[in-house]
Amino acid sequence: MTAPSVPATTRRLPATRRSGLAAARLLRLELRHxxxxxxxxxxxxxxxxxxxxxxxxxxxLWNVRAASMQSGALVDFVTPVVGAAAWMGxxxxxxxxxxxxxxxxxxxWARLLATWAATTCWAMAxxxxxxxxxxxxxxxxxxxxxxxxxxxAVVVASLAALSAIGFAAGTLVPGRLTAPLAAVAAFFxxxxxxxxxxxxxxxWQISPLVTGPWDTGPDAGVGTFYPYLPDLSIAxxxxxxxxxxxxxxxxxxxxxxxxxxxxxxxxxxTAAGLLAAGTAVGLAGTGKLDGHGMIAIPTLHNAANDRPxxxxxVCRQTAIPVCLNPAYASYLPAVxxxxxxxxxx
Amino acid sequence: MNVEISGLTRRFGRATAVAGVDLQAxxxxxxxxxxxxxGKTSLLxxxxxxxxxTSGRLRLLGRDPGxxxxxREIRRRLGYLPQNLGYYPGFTVAEFVEYFALLKDVxxxxxxxxxTAAVERVELxxxxxxxxxxxxxxxxxxxxIAQAIVNEPELLLLDEPTAGLDPEQxxxxxxxxxxxxQRATVxxxxxxxxxxxxxxxxxxxxxxxxIVFHGTPTDLTARGDEHGIxxxxxxxxxxxxxxxxxx
Numbered sequence: 001m002t003a004p005s006v007p008a009t010t011r012r013l014p015a016t017r018r019s020g021l022a023a024a025r026l027l028r029l030e031l032r033h034x035x036x037x038x039x040x041x042x043x044x045x046x047x048x049x050x051x052x053x054x055x056x057x058x059x060x061l062w063n064v065r066a067a068s069m070q071s072g073a074l075v076d077f078v079t080p081v082v083g084a085a086a087w088m089g090x091x092x093x094x095x096x097x098x099x100x101x102x103x104x105x106x107x108x109w110a111r112l113l114a115t116w117a118a119t120t121c122w123a124m125a126x127x128x129x130x131x132x133x134x135x136x137x138x139x140x141x142x143x144x145x146x147x148x149x150x151x152x153a154v155v156v157a158s159l160a161a162l163s164a165i166g167f168a169a170g171t172l173v174p175g176r177l178t179a180p181l182a183a184v185a186a187f188f189x190x191x192x193x194x195x196x197x198x199x200x201x202x203x204w205q206i207s208p209l210v211t212g213p214w215d216t217g218p219d220a221g222v223g224t225f226y227p228y229l230p231d232l233s234i235a236x237x238x239x240x241x242x243x244x245x246x247x248x249x250x251x252x253x254x255x256x257x258x259x260x261x262x263x264x265x266x267x268x269x270t271a272a273g274l275l276a277a278g279t280a281v282g283l284a285g286t287g288k289l290d291g292h293g294m295i296a297i298p299t300l301h302n303a304a305n306d307r308p309x310x311x312x313x314v315c316r317q318t319a320i321p322v323c324l325n326p327a328y329a330s331y332l333p334a335v336x337x338x339x340x341x342x343x344x345x
Numbered sequence: 346m347n348v349e350i351s352g353l354t355r356r357f358g359r360a361t362a363v364a365g366v367d368l369q370a371x372x373x374x375x376x377x378x379x380x381x382x383x384g385k386t387s388l389l390x391x392x393x394x395x396x397x398x399t400s401g402r403l404r405l406l407g408r409d410p411g412x413x414x415x416x417r418e419i420r421r422r423l424g425y426l427p428q429n430l431g432y433y434p435g436f437t438v439a440e441f442v443e444y445f446a447l448l449k450d451v452x453x454x455x456x457x458x459x460x461t462a463a464v465e466r467v468e469l470x471x472x473x474x475x476x477x478x479x480x481x482x483x484x485x486x487x488x489x490i491a492q493a494i495v496n497e498p499e500l501l502l503l504d505e506p507t508a509g510l511d512p513e514q515x516x517x518x519x520x521x522x523x524x525x526x527q528r529a530t531v532x533x534x535x536x537x538x539x540x541x542x543x544x545x546x547x548x549x550x551x552x553x554x555x556i557v558f559h560g561t562p563t564d565l566t567a568r569g570d571e572h573g574i575x576x577x578x579x580x581x582x583x584x585x586x587x588x589x590x591x592x
Contacts, residue, residue: 021453033435096431104448105421259413
C-alpha cells in the first residue's frame, strides 16, 4: 500500500455537485449487476412459448392479438419481475453491506431507487423487445389498422408496479426465501384476482389482466368497426401508477431513509398514490359493458369513441360484388370466390 | 478536535457494550486496543454513525451526528471499514469502489480519478477489473480499505483493518495509515499491538466498555516495564494496564 500523491492539506468537497451525472453513473452500475438481466431470458422464453405462439395462432387482426398480448405478457413476466426485484431489494441484507451503506451520505431511499430503477429498466426492455417483435409481425400480416397502444401501456405500468412491490418485499423482509415466495404469491394474486369478477361490473376489473368483459374478452369488432375504448386501460394505468408511487414513496418512510423533509414528502406522496389507486378501483367498479363489447367507464368515457371507424371497404367484383372491412381483406378470396353466388359478410 | 466524546454509553438490551467513554482525538492515528468483547466495535460503530448512543455526547468533525443535516455532512467526510466487510461478488474492484464514491457524494466528474487513486493506494491497480468473488481474503480487506478512503475522509474508522493481510501488506498498510494520519483523524481498532506501535500516534485501551488508558504508545510501553506479561514491550504495557484495571 502506497502513501504518495496525496495533497497535504485538508480538502473540502465542492458544494455544487452534479447529482444528475452521479445518479446516471449509479444507475449504470446497477444495470450491469442486476438480477433481472439474468432472469430476462426466462421471461422472454415464456413469452415466446405461450403468448407469442398463442397470439400468432389468432387471426391477423390488431385488436384480437393486442388484447391477447396484454394478459399473456403479464402472466409471463410477473414471476421473473417480482422475483428479481425482491432479490435485488434484499441484496444489502443478504450481502451484509448494511453498515457500509448506512454511513454513506446519499439518502438510503435514493440508493434503493437506483436499484429498483435498474430492475424495472431491464424488465421493460425485455417486454418492449417482445412487443416490438410481436407488433412487427402483426404489422406485416395485418391488412389494415394499426397497433393498439393502450394494452402495451398497461403492461409497461404493470411491470413498474410489480417490480416496486417485489422490491419493497425484498427490502422490508430481506431473506433468501423472500424472492421466490414473493414471485409465487404475486402470480397467484394476479391470476386469482380475476376469479372474483362476476358479470361486467366489478371492482376487480382493475386487474391489469382484464382487457374487456372478463368472460368473453373484447368483442372481435373492437378496434375495427369501433374504436378500442381506453376507459378501462386509463383506470388500470391510474391504479398501477398510484400503486407504484405509493410503494416507492413508502420506502422513504422509515427513520434513517432520509431527512425529515424527505420523509414528510414521502408520506404525502404515499397518500396521494394510494388515493389515486383507490380512485381507480372505484372507477373500475362503475364500468359497464357498452354496445360494442367493451367496458365503458362513464367518468372517463369520451363520446367520440362511440362513433364507428370510417373505412374504405375492399371489394371484389364478382357476379355479386363482395365488400369487406379492409381489416378482413385477407378473407376476401375465401368469401368471394369467382364462382360464389353470395357473400358471407 | 475531530472526535469529541463524553460519557458515551451504548446498551444492547441489558448488556452494556460501551459504558461512559470519554475520548478526544485530533488529526493522527489513534489505536483502539482491547480484548474481545471490550466494546471497541460498538464504539467505532457509534463514531461511524451506524448506531446511535444510548446516552452521552458525541461530536464528530465539529458536528452533532444526532441531527440529519450535520450527520449527512459528517458522512461525506467519513470513511469506515467494518469488522466484517460485506461485498457484492459480481462487482469488480473498481466498480465496488466507484459505487461507494458515488454514494459518498464524491462529485461525479471526480469519481474516476478518486477510484483509481484509492485502488492504487491499496496496491490493487492490477486487479481493478477483477471481480470481487475471485479475490483472496487479504485482497478483499484492501478493497474495503479502498472504499473507505475513496472520498479522502477527514475521519477514518477502521475495524481490524489488518486481519487477513500478509506481513508485507501489513507493513505497507502501516505506511498508508501514517500518511493518512497526517491530515485526518484515523481510528484503528485492532488486537495487534505491533500495528499500534508502528503506526499510531495515540493509543486508547478499552476494557468492559470503558477507556482504561489513553496516551502515546511510548506511555503504554512504559506501563509494562516491570509488571507486564508479553513478548514485546507494548504487549507488556497492554497486559499491565488491563491487569491494573481489573484488580
